[in-house]
Amino acid sequence: MAESAAQPPDLDVSYRDPLLWALPLAELAVLASLLVLDQKFHLHLLWAWVGGLAVIVVSAVLTAVRARRGFTLSANGLIWHKHQISVPWSNVTGVEAVGDRVVVRVAEPDQLRDRRRLGGLTETPWNVRRHGAPIAPKGKRLGMPAAEFAAEAELRRAAFTPGGLRVMPQAKGAFTTSVLNIAGVVLALLAMMFGDLPTEQGVVRQRAGMLVFEYRADGPDADFAGQTLTVRNYERLAVAPTLAYTAQDADGRDLPGVSVRTAFGSDRGLVVIAGRGAFREALAFDGPRAGDVRRVKVAVPGSRYAEGPYRQTTQAEAFPIDRAGGRLELGHPFDRVRVPLGGNGKARLICVVWEHRPTGRGTRLVTSYDFGRIGMGNLMEDEVTVPAAMRVHTPECGSLHGVYTVP
Numbered sequence: 001m002a003e004s005a006a007q008p009p010d011l012d013v014s015y016r017d018p019l020l021w022a023l024p025l026a027e028l029a030v031l032a033s034l035l036v037l038d039q040k041f042h043l044h045l046l047w048a049w050v051g052g053l054a055v056i057v058v059s060a061v062l063t064a065v066r067a068r069r070g071f072t073l074s075a076n077g078l079i080w081h082k083h084q085i086s087v088p089w090s091n092v093t094g095v096e097a098v099g100d101r102v103v104v105r106v107a108e109p110d111q112l113r114d115r116r117r118l119g120g121l122t123e124t125p126w127n128v129r130r131h132g133a134p135i136a137p138k139g140k141r142l143g144m145p146a147a148e149f150a151a152e153a154e155l156r157r158a159a160f161t162p163g164g165l166r167v168m169p170q171a172k173g174a175f176t177t178s179v180l181n182i183a184g185v186v187l188a189l190l191a192m193m194f195g196d197l198p199t200e201q202g203v204v205r206q207r208a209g210m211l212v213f214e215y216r217a218d219g220p221d222a223d224f225a226g227q228t229l230t231v232r233n234y235e236r237l238a239v240a241p242t243l244a245y246t247a248q249d250a251d252g253r254d255l256p257g258v259s260v261r262t263a264f265g266s267d268r269g270l271v272v273i274a275g276r277g278a279f280r281e282a283l284a285f286d287g288p289r290a291g292d293v294r295r296v297k298v299a300v301p302g303s304r305y306a307e308g309p310y311r312q313t314t315q316a317e318a319f320p321i322d323r324a325g326g327r328l329e330l331g332h333p334f335d336r337v338r339v340p341l342g343g344n345g346k347a348r349l350i351c352v353v354w355e356h357r358p359t360g361r362g363t364r365l366v367t368s369y370d371f372g373r374i375g376m377g378n379l380m381e382d383e384v385t386v387p388a389a390m391r392v393h394t395p396e397c398g399s400l401h402g403v404y405t406v407p
Contacts (some may be wrong), residue, residue, distance in 0.1 A: 007075040007156075007159055008073075008075065008152075008155055008156050008159060010072060010073065010074045010075070011072070011073040011074075011152055011156075012069070012070070012071075012072050013070045013071045013072075013073065013142055013143045013144055013149055014068060014069065014070040014142075014143035015067060015068065015069070015070030015071065015082070015137060015141055015142055015143065016068070016141045016143070017067055017068075017138075017141055020063065020064040020067050020068075021064050023060045023064075024057050024060035024061045024064060027053060027056060027057045027060060028057055030053065031050060031053050031054060031057060052183075052186075055183050063082065066081050066082055066084070067081065067082035069081035069082075070082075070137075070142065070143060071137070071142075071149075073149075073152055073153050073156050074156070075156060075159070075160065076088055076089065076160065077089050077090075077091075077092070077160075078092065078095075078104060078135075078153060080135055083123065083124075085124075085135070087104070087106060087135070088160075089156065089157045089160035090160070091106050091107050091108060092104060092105065092106055092107075092153075092157055093105045093106060093107050094154075095149075095150045095153035095154055095157065096150050097139055097146040097147050097149075097150045098131070100138055100139055100140065101131055101136045101137065101138060101139060101146075102136065102137055102138075102139050102142065102146050102149055102150055103131050103132065103133045103135075103136050104133055104134070104135035104136070104153070105132070105133045106133065106134060106135075206297070206298055208298065208299070208300045209300070210233065210234040210235045211231060211232065211233055211234070211235075211239075211241060211273075211300065211303075212231070212232040212234065213229055213230070213231055213232075213298045214229070214230040214232070215228070215229050215230075215295065215296045215298075216228050216229075216230075217293070217294050217295070225282055225354065225363045225364065225365070226363065226364050227282065227283045227284065227285070227293075227364050227365060228280055228281065228282050228283065229245075229266075229280070229281045229282075229283060229296065229298065230278055230279070230280050230281075231243075231266070231273055231278065231279045231280075231281065232277075232278045233273040233274065233275060233276065233277055233278065233279075234276065235275055235276075236275045236276065237275045237305050237306075238272050238273060238274050238275050238277075238305065238306040238404075239272070239273055239275075239303055239304065239305055239306060240269055240270075240271065240272045240273070240303065240304050240305075240306045240406050241266070241269065241271075241273070241300050241302070241303040242266075242267070242268065242269035242300070242301055242302040242303065243266045243267055243281075243298055243299070243300060244267065244298070244299040244300070244301050245260035245262075245267060245283065245296050245297070245298060246260075246296065246297040246298075246299070247259075247260055247285055247287075247290075247293045247295075247296060248293070248294070248295040248296065248297055249289075249292050249293070249294055249295070250292075250294040250295065252295055252297075254297070255287070255289050255292060255293060257287045257288055257289065258285050258286070258287035258288075258289055258290050258292075258293060259285070259286045259287055260283055260284070260285055260296070261283065261284040261285075261286065261365070261367075262281055262282070262283060262284075263281065263282035263283075263284075263350065263352050263365050263368040264279075264281055264282070264315070264348075264350055264368070264401070264403050265348075265370075265405075266279070266281045269302060269303075269304075269406065270348070270405050270406060271314070271403055271404065271405065272306040272314065272345065272404040272405060272406060273314050273404075274314045274404065277314045278314065279314040279315055279403075280315070282352060282364075282365040282368075283296065283365060284364065284365040284366065284367070306345075306404075306406060306407075307345075307407060314403065314404055315341075315401050315402065315403040315404070316339065316340050316341040316401065316402045317399060317400065317401055318337050318338060318339040318340070318341075318349065318400035318401060318402050319337065319338055319400060320332075320334035320336065320337050320338075320394070320400070321334075321336050321337065321338050321383065322334075322336070323336070325338075325383075330397055330398065330399070330400070331395060331397075332394075332395060333391065333394050333395055334386065334391075334394050335385060335386050335391055335394075336383060336384070336385055336386070337349060337371075337383070337384050337385075337386060337400055338382060338383050339374060339382065339383070339384060339400075339402035340382070340402075341402040341404070345404055345407075346373055346374075346404070346405050346406070346407050347373070347374050347402050347403055347404050347405055348370055348371070348372065348373055348374065348402070348403050348405045349370075349371040349372060349373075349374050349384060349386075349400065349401070349402055350368055350369070350370055350371065350400070350401045350402075350403055351368060351369040351371055351390075351393060351394065351396070351397040351399075351400055352365065352368045352397065352398055352399045352400075352401065353365075353366040353367045353368065353369075353396045353397065353398055354366060354398035354399065363398070369390060369393045369396075369397075371386050371387060371390050372387050372390070373405065374402065
């Protein structure tokens with residue numbers, strides 16, 4: 001009884017670290033930004049991202065709150081509340097104020113270092129490398145002077161009676177934080193891997209391997225074509241994919257009997273998309289429910305690497321010219337075209353006929369004419385002649401495009 005009465009009482013020492021709140025505040029700022037901009041994003045994906053981020057925010061807040069409790073110096077050992085590490089005095093070899101740190105030296109630091117998989121325990125090996133001990137808080141942030149903290153710790157360590165082997169108790173804390181961190185990251189990764197990507201309102205995104213597809217049903221203004229599909233190639237090499245399109249309604253249900261036509265032949269594998277480049281395809285729909293199409297499902301039944309090199313500009317808008325090389329307006333007959341595509345490889349010259357729609361609704365594809373291949377050897381021609389058989393269609397052209405194609 002006399003020995004128990006001589007034991008010093010437990011001492012709680014707070015720890016003030018404003019930097020611990022920087023992470024949850026930054027995450028909250030990102031979360032608030034997503035919520036404010038929710039009209040610009042696809043909601044079913046937005047909530048997956050928000051859910052994952054919210055879980056991570058909760059984890060960071062729990063860590064910050066726990067860290068505010070600081071340390072408890074008990075009769076049996078020291079508790080580091082930030083990571084819920086309990087160190088018995090039998091494993092502590094010394095507590096001293098060294099510079100701006102209070103260093104808690106232990107006999108077996110590897111027992112802490114090996115637990116870095118739990119929550120924030122990656123901090124312990126860093127402290128071992130920098131300060132020679134797994135626990136090394138900044139003295140100025142403790143709720144009492146550093147020298148006094150060290151003295152109180154040494155007082156309890158001296159009064160402690162070893163009761164056996166120096167075994168580090170299992171770290172029970174930070175487990176909830178670890179689970180929350182892992183759950184948040186997994187949720188965000190699953191959303192990124194299997195869901196549509198965040199995108200502007202009115203745009204539907206899909207992915208297939210290294211290809212990302214963005215379908216826009218209506219143009220944002222009168223000059224932007226609706227019913228267009230932008231294909232982004234994140235491969236380092238140029239590819240020529242064969243794309244299969246399925247028309248869908250606003251709820252993502254397939255529309256049987258509705259066929260899909262393309263302006264540039266991406267459904268036949270004719271378009272080469274440059275490495276790290278993008279390509280825009282125009283689509284048209286035929287069938288009894290063609291007017292109900294709001295989404296397009298894209299599949300890639302085939303793809304092949306294309307011999308290059310090709311520039312990142314997969315397609316370029318061309319324009320008719322007169323005999324002297326001056327630019328002509330579309331809507332009139334012409335027989336020569338300037339194609340500012342550049343680079344190596346083969347290309348095709350495509351005339352696109354557009355349907356003009358009310359202001360603010362963009363234009364839509366009616367049909368397209370293939371004016372033939374351009375490019376000879378490794379030098380892309382800048383000016384080409386329209387084949388005689390195709391000149392009858394030149395007055396219909398709403399735009400002209402040079403598009404890289406397969407050899």
